[in-house]
Amino acid sequence: MAVSSIPRQTLMRLPVYLAYLRGLGAQAPVHISSASIAAALNLGPVQVRKDLACLPCTGRPKTGYVTAELVHALEHFLGYDDTANAIVVGAGKLGRSLMSYSGFARYGLNILAAFDSDPALAGTQYDGKPILSMDRLVDLCGRLGVHLGIITVPAEAAQPVCDLMVRGGILAIWNFAPTRLTAPEDVLIHNENMASSLAVLSRHLAERFKL
Amino acid sequence: MAVSSIPRQTLMRLPVYLAYLRGLGAQAPVHISSASIAAALNLGPVQVRKDLACLPCTGRPKTGYVTAELVHALEHFLGYDDTANAIVVGAGKLGRSLMSYSGFARYGLNILAAFDSDPALAGTQYDGKPILSMDRLVDLCGRLGVHLGIITVPAEAAQPVCDLMVRGGILAIWNFAPTRLTAPEDVLIHNENMASSLAVLSRHLAERFKL
DNA sequence: TAGATTGTTAATCGATTAACAATC
């Protein structure tokens, strides 16, 4: 259970460190200190060290971390070096934009197929990936051992889709629909709630103009 | 300053309450208790009451909250009853899917136009909205008083876009590019970091299979 | 050795939850 003790906040910052280190490209120094990472990302150096402490890769006093080691450790820890297959349900605009987002490859994510309840879409392809009819979801996930599902359907349709995914053996759901979903305890639901993000932004604006 | 003392977490839950209440539709009871909202959304009743306490709308012992009042108070508080104009920079797939997401209207968000550095796109339209060349950004934002900017360009291009937005008077930035941006203190940057979300999901799967 | 930087323990901060008095 040691693995699961990593705080969610830490987990969410690890890809940020990785993106920063990768972004240094050719100019990346051989060694890098927590202080310099922290400065670049607007974080505290202690926080960076504490976050990185969950990796096998350890830093050395006076020199810092070996940049390349850190990158590899982060990639491995985040599972970027072996690919997880996923399915998308809802082949609307958002669904299709996720299907064709090439950046996911760098994150170890491969979208196998999409599903849509629209009979006009079922049987077609998008960006070389099949769009299938909903009744094939459970079977396909089971057979191919897909454990990650992405929901990009309207709010009303999301819960039935979630239920179907659970039946198909999906264990983690990335939910872009603006509703809370109910699923068994062991199925992780991560809500990508645009409305919540927007609330933070528009409140900031409202405050600015109320002053 | 009382206004700004609302915790971010609370702020992010308010749209969830609203979506739930709206979703009840015709079956919505006249009165609703914190306990029933909490049960539906998998939260604690005390948390719901504390969150709702930031609204002018107050509940009554024994009966709960007047549902309609709550909905209106949330809509007003979140600014859904007057529209904020926004611009999108980066008319790629994600940018276009945001441009044409009709759901934003319900959130009081109106995307006026997109900007793209690709000369082939500049001057065209998408979903009835103009795609303009980057050199018109500062002027347009200034003239129309646009204060909200959405960034959907690749990581490398994001910081220059951010700088341009700041010059144009943008005060809140919704950043979908996988980088951290640097901007003046008074400009709020909200990162919609897909990689962070993905990390939470794939770690959950990794743990499941390590057991 | 002296100085820089790590990793860790203790203190602080903020958010959630529990307890409970107020009230309809």
Next chain:
DNA sequence: TAGATTGTTAATCGATTAACAATC
């Protein structure tokens, strides 16, 4: 009145930050 439900004060929990000893 008695019972349900609110709003608030105090306790708990978890994450961030400060302090500092270890070490290269």
